[in-house]
Amino acid sequence: MRVVVVGAGIIGACVARAAIVAGCDVVVLDRDQAGSGTTSRGEGNVLVSDKPPGPELDLALRSRRRWDDLGDELGREALELESKGGLVVATSVPVLGTLARFADEQRRCGVIVEDVARPVEVEPLITPGAVGGQWYPQDAQVQPVLATVAVLADAARRGAEYRPGTDVLSARSDTRGAIKGVVTTSGEVIDADAVVNCAGTWGGEVGRRLGGPVPVLPRKGFVLVTEPLPPSVRHKVYSADYVANVAASSEGLETSCVVEATRAGTILIGASRERVGFDASMSPSTVQRLAAQAVALFPFLAGVQLLRVYRGFRPYCPDHQPVIGPDPRVPGLFHACGHEGAGIGLAPATGDLIAAHLTGRDPLAVAGVDPAPFLPERLLGTDMEAS
Numbered sequence: 001m002r003v004v005v006v007g008a009g010i011i012g013a014c015v016a017r018a019a020i021v022a023g024c025d026v027v028v029l030d031r032d033q034a035g036s037g038t039t040s041r042g043e044g045n046v047l048v049s050d051k052p053p054g055p056e057l058d059l060a061l062r063s064r065r066r067w068d069d070l071g072d073e074l075g076r077e078a079l080e081l082e083s084k085g086g087l088v089v090a091t092s093v094p095v096l097g098t099l100a101r102f103a104d105e106q107r108r109c110g111v112i113v114e115d116v117a118r119p120v121e122v123e124p125l126i127t128p129g130a131v132g133g134q135w136y137p138q139d140a141q142v143q144p145v146l147a148t149v150a151v152l153a154d155a156a157r158r159g160a161e162y163r164p165g166t167d168v169l170s171a172r173s174d175t176r177g178a179i180k181g182v183v184t185t186s187g188e189v190i191d192a193d194a195v196v197n198c199a200g201t202w203g204g205e206v207g208r209r210l211g212g213p214v215p216v217l218p219r220k221g222f223v224l225v226t227e228p229l230p231p232s233v234r235h236k237v238y239s240a241d242y243v244a245n246v247a248a249s250s251e252g253l254e255t256s257c258v259v260e261a262t263r264a265g266t267i268l269i270g271a272s273r274e275r276v277g278f279d280a281s282m283s284p285s286t287v288q289r290l291a292a293q294a295v296a297l298f299p300f301l302a303g304v305q306l307l308r309v310y311r312g313f314r315p316y317c318p319d320h321q322p323v324i325g326p327d328p329r330v331p332g333l334f335h336a337c338g339h340e341g342a343g344i345g346l347a348p349a350t351g352d353l354i355a356a357h358l359t360g361r362d363p364l365a366v367a368g369v370d371p372a373p374f375l376p377e378r379l380l381g382t383d384m385e386a387s
């Protein structure tokens, strides 16, 4: 089976590798370069800590194990995969209770989580106002662009063809309406038995071009990057309200910071969440809010220089679950997009699910995750403007 993967972000790379390992011939197309989309705008957190029980947590747990497999096969250095663990802290006793109840529910689903009575013993520079928290040893980090390039390079070594600078314009279909390839903006036809839409935030538009629109919308976020520092922040550290913001559906600005160090010594402070379409403008007040929250968590950051600020657009579906699976309207078309703020973490298991769908194997048996909650049919008829 010949498969065209549209989009070479982290999702397209993991889909391409899983498909070729499953025995498909694979061509990966990107209108730009590998990792140049939202993948280059994320922080690279591979989190289980922020997910309540449900399908996304199941996918995250599976994906977390698969990141370790990729680390073993491709080299942890090549991905900058660090199993550094995450600390979620509360600054008031009622919030601490809420965190503990959330952790209990997660434990029942297989998440490893430990109560932390004194956060300062885990993170020596944290605010003395942190009254307690939860420790999640499964939380990890990758460098998203390095990981994308490494996974794609491995797919290429196994025979996948990668074609940057190739913008997909439409589908080539047979008389039954089944997709038989894609047509690029330069008029080239690329034949295929199946096409996978891995276009991230542009998945709605690519789906439309291929005859199967899906409601994927942008959720803007800023990330702050400090000057490089000597070792100071040891783990991923975030405040309890982060979980509420991730799940929130309001259109307004939401900020709750996650603070973490990178291999280069810089500290990443992310991230805001805002529904403003593709408005790319800078927002000094948002940056100020994130910075203030980071200083509240780690007071020493008040004396540290900000080096730069970057922003990106998370791809989200109205029900905040990714869309992964065959399009019931267009035989041969598959979607793997809409992973919102968790696409880096969820990419390997997404690749496994799509590979199973492509090759007609049972996704639950192959990927160990129930595919039903992610199937495209749940979104049919959903308003593209809805959020």
Ligand SMILES: Cc1cc2nc3c(=O)[nH]c(=O)nc-3n(C[C@H](O)[C@H](O)[C@H](O)COP(=O)(O)OP(=O)(O)OC[C@H]3O[C@@H](n4cnc5c(N)ncnc54)[C@H](O)[C@@H]3O)c2cc1C
Pocket (backbone or CB within 6 Å): 006, 007, 008, 009, 010, 011, 012, 029, 030, 031, 032, 033, 034, 035, 036, 037, 038, 039, 040, 041, 042, 043, 044, 045, 046, 047, 166, 167, 168, 169, 198, 199, 200, 201, 202, 206, 219, 220, 221, 222, 223, 270, 271, 272, 311, 312, 313, 314, 315, 336, 337, 338, 339, 340, 341, 342, 343, 344, 345, 346
């Ligand atoms: C501020 C911020 C922080 C984040 N932090 C994290 C985090 O810590 N952890 C985490 O897991 N996730 C995080 N995310 C989310 C994560 O970055 C995304 O979920 C993920 O990168 C989506 O990957 P993707 O491959 O689906 O999309 P993309 O990386 O956007 O890839 C899609 C590709 O499709 C290509 N494309 C589009 N249209 C066409 C076309 N017509 N023809 C050919 N190619 C096309 C694009 O060029 C692009 O390269 C964050 C996002 C933001 C914005």
